[in-house]
Amino acid sequence: MGQTFSTLAYLVASVLFIMALRGLSHPETSRQGNIFGMVGMGIAVVATLLKPGMGAGGIALVIAGIAVGGTIGAVVANRIQMTSLPQLVAAFHSLVGLAAVFVAAAAFYAPESFGIGHAGDIHGSSLVEMSLGLAIGAITFSGSVIAFAKLDGRMSGAPILFKGQHWLNLALGILMLVLVIAFVSSGSPLLFWLIAILAFALGFLLIIPIGGADMPVVVSMLNSYSGWAAAGIGFTIGNLLLIVTGALVGASGAILSYIMCKGMNRSIVNVLLGGFGTTGGGEAGPGAGGGDRAPVKAGSPEDAAYIMKNAQKIIVVPGYGMAVAQAQQVLREMGELLKKEGVEVTYAIHPVAGRMPGHMNVLLAEANVPYDDVKELEEINPEFAEADVAFVIGANDVTNPAAKTDKSSAIYGMPILDVERAKTVFFIKRGMASGYAGVDNELFFRPNTMMLFGDAKKVTQEIVQALQR
């Protein structure tokens, strides 16, 4: 089949991809959107296989690759636990990056396949685009590998900082520019691979100084990079579908990074320079309040159950601690029991709760919490004033009023959930340790706050038992 056919097929696939993203504007249309995406991908793959010049051996090779990769992907996607979603996404990003590197290499060694010249005599403009796709792909790969290792706990989440780090990165960046210019003017294979190696090193160095708490931004940013890498390869081989899709994904990742940064009131530059959260407070025992402050009031699960049973309106604020303790199922049970008592129960999600955008929503949905009960920050904040109880489970910094009042605080300016406006605030926490930002939370010491010390799952289970009595 001719060029016109494949171009048309690519156009259809591009439209289907846009519709896939469009479907995600509402849960009810989202599943259909996902199907549009799959169909679009299918069309793109088949149209490419039908291009003139495809040999039987080549097609067999491609199908073998799809079978092997597809099986691995399907098995992983079905087995992965939803709490491990962020590391899975990071791992997937690394594969897109690596695939971009290999496609760039293929285009370099067989430019005839893509109509960009002949081996050893590739058009200059194609070399520029090729080095861009290659470099972004390689940075996406090694950066995502580090993000994966940090999220998966294979590597400490603590930022790795050393003297002259930023100067080293700057020097490597300039060296990269020099290499690209030399590569474009000479087309040398040695320079091609040097760019790849340098970009791998850069991706690695750019992500190691970023702390574990900033991983939602990093994952979003790498999502964006994987899109730009695809677009770069699209320019190299002159393929519209790759360019359009790359732009869509790049824009999507950029928006998510922006939302995450806004959720922490930090600039993307501040996140990228890294080192946030190095002053993390040590684990202090229960009741070890700060100096001359009022002692904290610790309560029992039975007290909490009694107060909540008699409440009219409860807002649950889940944080990453809930996911770590795997408390989402028992939390949903608690919510259902309270609803049976005639209590209004809603859930408030901070934009940066969890380890990737929307992570907490998925975990609650998995536990069968109806999505209509789950609210975003802007929507729920005015409701805290009418709430009898704010039930904070595994969250801390995102409720800290210091973000509004204390200009010297590391989290000053961060939008927070106004839990302090509720009549009673419960905090389920293991101890008095401060959150990721290393900031004390004055709410713990307020008279209307009750601390429920212990493991989030265990404490919630005890509340459920008390409610059933």
Add this chain to the structure above:
Amino acid sequence: MNPTDLANQASATANRALELAAQARLLAEQHVAPVAAAAEPFLLLLTIFLLACFVGYYVVWNVTPALHSPLMGVTNAISSVIVVGAILAAGLGESTAAQVFGFIAVTLASVNIFGGFLVSRRMLSMFKKKGS
């Protein structure tokens, strides 16, 4: 200078001018035209790229925050459309090196395509209205 010489000289100059013009045209065809021809498709691609960025921007702002995780799954899967380049490299088989690189890239991208779409499907199936 007699008229014949003048005529000869004039015709020689005219011939030379023609030769020069032909040379200039050749040079132009060799160097200027390809640049213009190469610049136009690039501008076309750039136009499409920028317009697609805007489409992405507006479409993604409409995505409900509750579905940001599935959004990452779907974008991850569709960015693996890079598989198209990999298929061309592996399938056309212009060089063994390109075929090997293409095969590896097809495999890597396929992990993503299947993994990304299926994990998104799993997530989205959790966002169903209860009792339906």
